[in-house]
Amino acid sequence: MNKFSHFDQEGRSRMVDVTDKQKTKRVAIAQGKVKVSSKTLDLIKDQEIEKGDVLEVARVAGIMGVKRTPDLIPMCHPLLISGVDLKFNIIEEEATIEILATTKIAGKTGVEMEALTAVSVAGLTIYDMCKAVDKGIEIGGIKLLKKTGGKSGVYLAQDLVGEAIAFCSSPEKGIAKEEIAEATFKEDYGLAGDAHAGDWHRQVSLLAIEDINLMREQGLDLELGAFGENIVTQGLKLPELPIGRKLKLGEEIILEVTQIGKECHDRCKIYHQVGDCIMPKRGIFAKVIQGGTVKSGVKLEVLIND
Structure with missing residues (x-):
């Protein structure tokens, strides 16, 4: 039983003794998702839910949940929380509200449970505010995304860190791109030498190797860049990232x-060459905020606190 810190050598429940631990700055970020109907999402955005501003009430409820965490979870220490921040990202395509809770403390134990409680209570509050018009609301995806501080150091959820396994470019739009050895990304422009670079919102395209391999399993002989992607990624669930x-x-x-x-209004050259194009369904697009030069195999990390 001693493998679990909330049990002593005899298997009895206990609150972990942190008396001799040193105080350090500790931060935890947790995520939750609330799926609603499209109609309900519109009502939330337009603040037309009869009970009031859904997201602001949920924000306050999440903060209150942080304060009451030790009253809800038996072995949690009462903590002097120094900071709480709740953000809501609306994912239109999925009629989903992503909840991000960040908790901070300078103390002897972590604030993961407080962050997780915040997103849980905020999600439940969204349900309560909207249940009169939508009883089919689903709350899920509650997990710890990141923690820093303490003896164990930094923790990042596995699906936040991936790899850019290849970079591809082409001088013309609507055709397959070719793999390049080195890629230079220019701020507010895109990939140097690529036809899609410029002063607009789709400067760079990303597609996962996992999705490309699914197409290969259908018997298609595909080179990287076949779907017009600039960056081929591995390990990230690209379509689940919010704008x-x-x-x-x-x-x-x-x-x-x-x-x-x-949305593809006309079948492009890629579709006719390959027989299908997964970029409209599985690819994502981005603009360059800060530039630089890289080679394939570099880390690609999702930033959740910026």
Whole structure:
């Protein structure tokens, strides 16, 4: 039983003794998702729910949840919380509200449970505010995304860190791109030498190797860049990233997600060459916030506190 800190050597429940621990700055970020109907989402955005401003009430409830965490979770220490921040990201395509809660403390134990409680209570409050018009609301995806401080150091959820396994470019739009050895990204422009770079919101396109491989399993002989993607990623669930989320590529390049998928009005050259195009369904687009030069194999990290 001693593998679990909330049990002593005899298997009895206990609150962990932190008397001799040193105080450090500790931060925890948790996520939750609330799926509603499209009609309900419109009512929330337009503040037409009869009970009031849904997201602001949920924000206050989440903060109150942080303060009451030790009253709800038996072995949690009462903590002197120094900071709480709740953000709501509306994902239109999925009629989903993403809740992000950040909790901070300078203390002897972590604030993960407080962050998780914040998103849970905020999600429940959204349900309570909207249940009169939508009893089918789903609350889920509650998890710890990041923690810093303490003896264990930094923790990042596995799906926040991936890799850019290839970079691709083409001088013309609507055709497959070719893999390049080195990629230079220019601020507010895009990938140098690529036809899609410029002063607009779709400067860079990203597509996951996992999705490309699904197409390969259908018998298609595909080179990287076949779907017009600039960056081929591995390990990230790209379509689940909300618009506005930032990505760190390598040590200095920062991208900001601007669009999830796209609408194809006409079949492009890629469709006729390959037989299908997954970029409209599985690809994402971004603009370059901070530039730099990288080679394939660099880390691609989802930034959740920027």
